[in-house]
Amino acid sequence: MTKQGSWEYITNQSVIKQCVNPLDPAPPHKRERRKQERPGELIEAALDLFVEKGFAATRVEEVAARAGVSKGTLFLYFSSKEDLFKAVVRENLVSPFVQGAAEVGQFQGHCGELLEWMLLQWWHRYGATKTSGISKLIMSEATNFPELAAFYRHEVIEPAQALVRSVLQRGIDQGEFRPVDVELALHSVIAPVLFLVMWKHSLGPCCPASEQINPEEFITQHARLLVRGLSPV
Amino acid sequence: MTKQGSWEYITNQSVIKQCVNPLDPAPPHKRERRKQERPGELIEAALDLFVEKGFAATRVEEVAARAGVSKGTLFLYFSSKEDLFKAVVRENLVSPFVQGAAEVGQFQGHCGELLEWMLLQWWHRYGATKTSGISKLIMSEATNFPELAAFYRHEVIEPAQALVRSVLQRGIDQGEFRPVDVELALHSVIAPVLFLVMWKHSLGPCCPASEQINPEEFITQHARLLVRGLSPV
Amino acid sequence: MTKQGSWEYITNQSVIKQCVNPLDPAPPHKRERRKQERPGELIEAALDLFVEKGFAATRVEEVAARAGVSKGTLFLYFSSKEDLFKAVVRENLVSPFVQGAAEVGQFQGHCGELLEWMLLQWWHRYGATKTSGISKLIMSEATNFPELAAFYRHEVIEPAQALVRSVLQRGIDQGEFRPVDVELALHSVIAPVLFLVMWKHSLGPCCPASEQINPEEFITQHARLLVRGLSPV
Amino acid sequence: MTKQGSWEYITNQSVIKQCVNPLDPAPPHKRERRKQERPGELIEAALDLFVEKGFAATRVEEVAARAGVSKGTLFLYFSSKEDLFKAVVRENLVSPFVQGAAEVGQFQGHCGELLEWMLLQWWHRYGATKTSGISKLIMSEATNFPELAAFYRHEVIEPAQALVRSVLQRGIDQGEFRPVDVELALHSVIAPVLFLVMWKHSLGPCCPASEQINPEEFITQHARLLVRGLSPV
DNA sequence: CATGAATGAGTGTTCATTCAT
């Protein structure tokens, strides 16, 4: 019970965090507006550019320009380019599972259907959005920013895995799935969609239109393949 | 006789030496002439550093130093940093792949088994080695070096996809697999192993031992899930 | 009163200072902000060094140092070494020429006199100054920097030729000169003064005083020889 | 007399020099041929390249390659690139006036005709040939190689000036020319043809065909303009 | 003698970071 409680507490915290998020503040006084919004505007600009060009290839001057301030001002809010990068990742690490997890918990019905629905939801709410660039960013720069990698693992990967794990386990418990190794199967579910995100932000853009993957179709077929592979008999 | 004997002995020694360590033959001179070995040594050093630090963050001088030569010497063998990278890819990905593809062509038997075998082979020969860092590197830096990305797509990705595609198609033609969309299924096969490689070179190292994925087990189960999912009835 | 007087005196001084040496106004700060003056100072420094050592042999760092700034600052104002050179040419050759050409247009009188006057003016305003080193420089390095050569031809040579051509043609039309081939005659006018410039910046300095050419006398006599050679009867 | 004798002696010397010139040796033994010819071949290759690209832009490796030897071999014969440059200039400083001077001395007739003939001869024998690149080279690099400039002045310029001076003086003495300042007039004669050489090796090649100067026509018209300008009445 | 592999100081250019105003 304590565990569950503390888990809820953490969840709440992160929800609160999301509200206090400087990107979305209560309407401030006109005079202070600019000042308070600065960091958020810089982070937003930086997110775009980091995702598009990577950490090394993004110039702070460009970030500042896109945020409509001077280069010097950027360093007033972030002590270094690395610091800015960390802030970008931290700020955008809104786990797309917080809300989704609740819905999943209330889901009544076949786990196979749930799995397919979950993956499609994940794609629509996260994978298809700009924010998914964060995942690419983290995988790309993990070795240079191990602390961010750990942060991401803890805040995003593990909750996501827990969610998928619970669905798979429920499917097995209900006799809907064969008793496979859940820890391994979990990656069969997650890997392709994470890969999709990586692809979208790396090699995808340099492939001709004829070779583009249709994400929804791919996810649907993949989910069905897996569910069929998991089903008993 | 003694003289002759000792002479023979020396001869043998140097022959042995050559077999044991061809990189260090006879007393090495300050200015060694090893035109034959240089490119290989440089490629090896470059592989290590590119994998470790990424393309942009690796300085050519470092590569040269690790190969035991000066900066200028590197440019004697490779006309640019990009050229060096291409050589690394050619040497470590293209050549081994060509060899592997030939073996697949000769395979007689169930396509399901072939699929599993292919993925495991791919893991042992490539995924498990440091060379697989190249794949991570490419995905990380593709947007900044479109020429490299195109080169990789053309030389590595497309041949690999063609191979998997042919196996899936054969399976369908032989009635072993259901007539799924091959272009989509292909990614269900490849994505998880590529993701495994990404993971290994990014977030993997910051996970505790307890959360490590056992690659062989994962690949085996994944292949079987897919094959089961693909099988008719 | 003394105070006021001395104050006035100081004010006057600084006004004078500004007139005498606008480069050193008020107490200079370590990090001076002189966006207005910088380009001019850099162009001036570049002119000196280009003339002295040639384009290729001049290092941008040296130019920056002579202008009292760092290497990076130079690139704040000029995007490349070639760009800097073009600015030097524009500032020192193109602008003054445009002004001179206007005066020629207003000249009323004998074309023979005009020719002599033009050549002498050209010498005083350009040939005799260090700026004329640019012409030598261009001829020396034209083959290596075709873009610069084309730029110079277009911006300097052709306008100058057009000017001389127009004077010759007018002389012929007015019956003051014989109807010679204007395109050839044009070079008889220009070549000697350009040669004078080349000489001044190449072999001249290594000739003993006794062999120095007096430019004004030479130009005067040359002009008169030509005019006499061009006159009818 | 002594003067004249020593002058002749020097003339002979330089003729002898020309014969001993490694570029044109008596047929040597086959075995030694290569060795003896090396420096000459290198100098020839270097002349071409220095003329074409200037000193700084010519790479010794290119010179060696054009001469068919390795880079190392070049340094066997010339201790440095500068040394090679000096050898090129020295070796090619065959005064085109040695033979011409004799012919001029024997000329009987109008000095005006002689002047025109001299300039045309000079063009055909020197200006139009590859060797005229030397003049361009020297003017371009004079400031970097003052000793070569002095050498050139002494060996080429002064004899040439003496020749032209003598013709002008004779013309004045014979009442064929007006008594102008000979030292100045001399440059009116020489400058245009030297300029022609500079032009040919610098900006000429980057001008469109329509703007090319026809050398013979220019020299002819220029000579006639001058002679007319010099003639009395 | 001739080679050519190796060197390393030097070049133009970029960009995160600083700091006087």
Added chain:
DNA sequence: CATGAATGAACACTCATTCAT
């Protein structure tokens, strides 16, 4: 607070010169 001019340490790449063979 905000600016933006200035900095200087890098970096990829070049090339005259050396020297072991």
